[in-house]
Amino acid sequence: MLTTSRRGLLRAGGVAALLATVGGGSVLAQDKRMRFLWWGSQERADRTNAALAAYRQTAPGVDIVGEFTGWSDYWPRLATQVAGRNAPDLIQMDYRYIFEYARRGALMPFDDDLGKALRIDDFGQQNIDSGRVDGKLYGINLGVNSVTMGFDAKAWEKAGVDAPEPGITWDEFADRAARMSANKPKPNFYASADAGGVEPAFEGWLQQDGKNLYTDDGKLGYAVGDATNWFAFWDRMRKSGACVPADVQALDQLTIETNALTTGKAATAFFHSNQFIGYQALNKAELSLGPYPTRSPDAPSGHYLKPSMLISVSSGAADKEAAVAFCNFLVEDPAAAKALGIERGVPASAKIRDAVATSLDATATKIVDYIGAITPRAIPLPPPPPTGAGELQFVLKRINEEVGFGQKTPEQAGEDMVKQAQDVLARG
Structure with missing residues (x-):
């Protein structure tokens, strides 16, 4: 092989063979x-x-x-x-x-x-x-993970308010969050981030009502009233001071680093359980995690293993x-x-x-224990998102910010969310 002409080697692909022969295999x-x-x-x-x-x-x-x-x-x-x-x-x-x-x-x-x-x-x-x-x-x-609520329990304690525990309702959470923010342990600090634009949180809210983001045949799974109620809840949270104001929330780019919990503006945030490691790594305070608030004690948990x-x-x-x-x-x-x-x-x-x-x-x-704790009440995996559905998490975020800045009422936001969602899904 070593005596073969260069032209012959190239014609037969012999360069590779030559390199292998002289120790060039590792290079290839x-x-x-x-x-x-x-x-x-x-x-x-x-x-x-x-x-x-x-x-x-x-x-x-x-x-x-x-x-x-x-x-x-x-x-x-x-x-x-x-x-x-x-x-x-x-x-x-x-x-x-x-x-x-x-x-x-x-x-x-x-x-x-x-x-x-x-x-x-x-x-x-x-x-x-x-x-x-x-x-x-x-x-x-x-x-495997699920949605969760992560929080700084000591910050709640310093404000003289009990941190959210499993089984707390959304209304109870809103009331405690308002009291916690009123007794905030430091300036420009709030009980919760604004989760009105966080799609997994909205999904859990819907599932506690027995609904999903999408139907089995790829249609929208909720109505204007459902979206309106969601935007109205977070509008009340902002107005009572229970969650961060709109200008603070607008800085959140749906990353751990920019979330209000990490930037020191909030004691609570809504995210996926596997992200807890990243949140804890960036937070000096020891964090806890627990299930979402519930619509009622008998409502579905809104948690599924995904x-x-x-x-x-x-x-x-x-x-x-x-x-x-x-x-x-x-x-x-x-x-x-x-x-x-x-x-x-x-x-x-x-x-x-x-x-x-x-x-x-x-x-x-803590994550392993959390997954074990929510598993007995976990609901089935929801219908798969249809083509184009990924865009809607950003639509939700934008519309919630428009409510936060006073550009839309919750009612207008609910109508716009459904219309824009249907338009996106229709395009496929």
């Missing part, structure tokens, strides 16, 4: 380069980069380049990359978006890999199926086999579990839960 192996895009805080980035470093020890011929951004910027960025045929190979995916991306052909189905390169049998069928769209598996569950997020592979991934291998590592390898912890949710894999259980710190243990 580095050609397996993939991009992994996720949203999240710096805490998540640090943990994910540690997992990527662990994977390099397992697969030294694969180089995975990580990219991350905040939630609000993530979806426009991903949409732009997909439209420009520059999608990342590995995509962190959300339940409300996976249907849209899968149905548009942007994601690769995993079905042929199940039981082979993808060994997730110990997830349990429900956790496996949480990544299915129209019967095919497009996402792998990265962790995939906190999923990992998907782009349909245009350069090396699908290598991408699937990494996905399996991320959810089924103890080294990845040690790096990730439960920041992305409680692992779906039974063996991985056992592997991380002994190494959990106090913050992570």
Whole structure:
């Protein structure tokens, strides 16, 4: 081979063979380069980069380049990359978006890999199926979580008001929050962030009335009166001083870093349980977490166990086999579990839960205990979001801010929310 002419080598593809012969195989192996895009805080980035470093020890011929951004910027960025045929190979995916991306052909189905390169049998069928769209598996569950209310219990105590406990009603929460803010332990501090523009909180409110954001056939699941009542509740909260004013809430970009709890403006916030690790990392005060307030003692809890997020592979991934291998590592390898912890949710894999259980710190243990506490009253997974539904979380945020700044009444906001939601869903 070493005596073959250069022209012959090029014609036969022999350059690769030559490099392999003289020790260049490791160079070629580095050609397996993939991009992994996720949203999240710096805490998540640090943990994910540690997992990527662990994977390099397992697969030294694969180089995975990580990219991350905040939630609000993530979806426009991903949409732009997909439209420009520059999608990342590995995509962190959300339940409300996976249907849209899968149905548009942007994601690769995993079905042929199940039981082979993808060994997730110990997830349990429900956790496996949480990544299915129209019967095919497009996402792998990265962790189980639910919505929660996180709060600084000592701040409530300093104000002489009991912190919210399981079973408190929304009206009781509003009353206590107003009293807490009136006796605030420091200036420009409030009992709660304004969750009127937080879609998971609105969803929980609806579910306590036996409704959902969407119907089984992809229509809007609520009426004008439902949206009006929601905006009116938070309008009362603002006017009583129970939650932060509109100018403070407008600074929240739906990230942990910009939430009023983290910026020191509020003692309470509404988010997903897996985010508790990120919140605690950025808050000096010790935080607690508990279920949402309820509409009444007999109402549904409004909590369901969902995939906190999923990992998907782009349909245009350069090396699908290598991408699937990494996905399996991320959810089924103890080294990845040690790096990730439960920041992305409680692992779906039974063996991985056992592997991380002994190494959990106090913050992570609170999350596991919380998921265990709400599970007995958890409601079924709601109907999947239809195409275009991801846009509506930003519509909700904007309309709530318009109420906050006095540009709309809750009644006008309720009508606008339903009309704009229906228009978005009609466009598909």
